[in-house]
Amino acid sequence: MTKKFAAALVGLACLATPAAAAAEEGKVQIKLLGTAVLPDGKITEYRTDIVPLPANTQTEANDNVIPTVAIEYFFTDNFSVETICCVTQHDVDAVSGLPGAELVSDARVIPATFTAKYHLPVGGVKPYVGAGVTYFLWINDEPGAATIPLGVTDTDFSNEFGVVLQAGLDIPVGDSGFGISFDAKKYFVDTTSRWYAGDTLAIETVHKLDPWVLSAGVAYRF
Incomplete structure (x- = not known):
């Protein structure tokens, strides 16, 4: 009986060891990432156009690569x-109607983003999926070089809420909390663009931004 009891204790200890190790993982993870921001920028609606623009005018926002910091809090090993x-900068150019014309210069946006994530450990890696909300806060937008000769004196992008879907993979490196991370987000958000000539609203259009945001970098959990 004593031998059976001891064997049972050893078995329970072996089963408990992984759970105890997992429980010792830190609650906070910080990631330093290189991030590619790949927006659309397509016009989906013309509301005002006193210029007028050519009928087939269409636009596109340029891509950008930026550093990003992500901060994550784990309520459990599976939920965070x-x-x-980050701040990302983009120009908006015409791709048809006025091909090559710069319509907006140095538009800078803070994509304030919060996501809830579900993690599923698979062997030594930790894939995850997530979803959340974003708020695009524009902190700078200047008239493009092609609009200034037309009398445009100011450009304005509207701040907007949107939703975001997320998927990625965390790969621990050793048992010290360090790791490698890969992340992909798809945003769904629009903005309204306004070009002014003095106090006159000359052009107002709605743009679908909907960027892909792809990141890779290092992580530390503590």
């Missing part, structure tokens, strides 16, 4: 929430 910090 995450926010990111």
Whole structure:
């Protein structure tokens, strides 16, 4: 009986060891990432156009690569929430109607983003999926070089809420909390663009941004 009891204790200890190790993982994870921001920028609606623009005018926002910081808090090993910090800059050019014309210059946006994530450990890696909300806060937008000769003196992008879907993979490196991370987000958000000539609203259009945001970098959980 004593031998059976001891064997049972050893078995329970072996089963408990992984759970105890998992429980010792930190609650906070910080990631330093290189991020490619790949927006659309397509015009989906003309509301005002006193110029007028050519009928087939269409636009596109340029891609950008930026550094990103992500901060994540784990409520459990499987559930966490995450926010990111970055500023990305884009120009908007015409791709038809006025091909090559720069319509907006140095538009800078803070894509304030919060996602809830579900993690599923698979062997030594940890894939995850997530979803959340975003708020695109524009902190700078200047008239493009092609619009200034037309009398445009100011450009304005509207701040907007949107939704975001997320998927990725965390790969621990050793048992010290360090790791490698890969992440993909798809945003669904629009903005209204306005070009002014003095106090006169000359052009107002709605643009579908809907960027892909692809990241890779290092992580530390503590």
